[in-house]
Amino acid sequence: MTALPVIGVDVGGTKMAAGIVGADGLLVDYVLHPTPTESQLKFLAGLEAAVEGLAARGPVAAIGFGVPSRVDQVAHRVVGSVHVPLAGVDLAGHMSERFGVPASVDNDGNSAAVAEWKLGAGRGTNHMVMLTLGTGIGAGLILGGRPYRGALGGGAELGHMVIDVDGPPCGGSCTGHGHFETLASGSAASARARELGFPDAHALVAAARNGDARAVEALAGIGRVLGAGLVTIVNVFEPEVIVIGGGFSDAGELVLGPAREVVAAEALQPGRDFVRIVRAELGPEAGMIGAALIALEALGDAA
Numbered sequence: 677m678t679a680l681p682v683i684g685v686d687v688g689g690t691k692m693a694a695g696i697v698g699a700d701g702l703l704v705d706y707v708l709h710p711t712p713t714e715s716q717l718k719f720l721a722g723l724e725a726a727v728e729g730l731a732a733r734g735p736v737a738a739i740g741f742g743v744p745s746r747v748d749q750v751a752h753r754v755v756g757s758v759h760v761p762l763a764g765v766d767l768a769g770h771m772s773e774r775f776g777v778p779a780s781v782d783n784d785g786n787s788a789a790v791a792e793w794k795l796g797a798g799r800g801t802n803h804m805v806m807l808t809l810g811t812g813i814g815a816g817l818i819l820g821g822r823p824y825r826g827a828l829g830g831g832a833e834l835g836h837m838v839i840d841v842d843g844p845p846c847g848g849s850c851t852g853h854g855h856f857e858t859l860a861s862g863s864a865a866s867a868r869a870r871e872l873g874f875p876d877a878h879a880l881v882a883a884a885r886n887g888d889a890r891a892v893e894a895l896a897g898i899g900r901v902l903g904a905g906l907v908t909i910v911n912v913f914e915p916e917v918i919v920i921g922g923g924f925s926d927a928g929e930l931v932l933g934p935a936r937e938v939v940a941a942e943a944l945q946p947g948r949d950f951v952r953i954v955r956a957e958l959g960p961e962a963g964m965i966g967a968a969l970i971a972l973e974a975l976g977d978a979a
């Protein structure tokens with residue numbers, strides 16, 4: 677066990693958060709940078725700059741990155757990303773060479789899930805699903821007491837489950853249609869908000885809290901679609917808990933209430949009676965903390 681802290685980086689579609697995380701998983705300090713999306717070169721330069729400032733403060737044991745990407749953990753490559761220009765790169769190798777310490781790379785949804793599982797709303801469970809409602813829907817699976825990433829590491833992409841086969845095209849580089857994140861993410865809520873004359877999802881949630889019936893119904897509609905996705909998740913994984921995080925989870929019961937009703941009516945027993953659907957506890961820090969915990973675990977595996 678190392679006493680040195682670890683740098684954990686959470687890369688989102690609009691901003692990257694880089695933090696110093698103690699060996700106990702507590703976030704000491706962090707910085708926010710915008711995510712450059714013009715090109716991969718600019719993206720990587722931005723990511724290095726985010727780490728550089730923290731690395732200059734003192735020695736760290738490792739750096740962990742949570743990226744909104746499919747990561748092939750066997751070939752050590754980021755295969756591709758839907759919302760950022762990052763594809764075909766050995767990011768861990770590149771950053772390890774650049775900063776002179778071991779680096780690990782994992783999907784951002786997996787990172788947040790590991791943090792909530794070890795320190796947040798999923799503590800003490802062995803079967804947990806986490807969804808992060810933001811630009812898209814990030815996801816992470818803890819199955820049988822360990823993170824599950826698929827054969828190569830690019831699985832657990834629950835945000836790209838097909839909800840409506842004839843639905844609208846998915847965003848970014850995804851070529852699918854009617855995917856979960858197109859219909860139930862924060863972006864989906866913002867699109868619905870604009871149809872109703874609100875600037876974005878935050879304004880829609882605020883209006884709903886003030887009793888605007890159209891806003892309440894719009895959020896309930898998104899909640900029902902979220903619930904449809906949760907039905908599939910309950911039927912396939914039978915988790916003990918589904919943890920809902922990300923900026924749009926601030927809508928709380930306005931969305932989760934209708935989602936729970938759909939699960940209660942449409943999912944199979946015993947999973948539907950058993951599962952708890954709860955909000956994340958660690959907030960936006962989960963991605964950084966999880967990336968750092970995964971880097972720490974990789975150090976342990978290598979020792």
Ligand SMILES: [Zn+2]
Nearest residue numbers: 836846850855
């Ligand atoms: Zn998709």
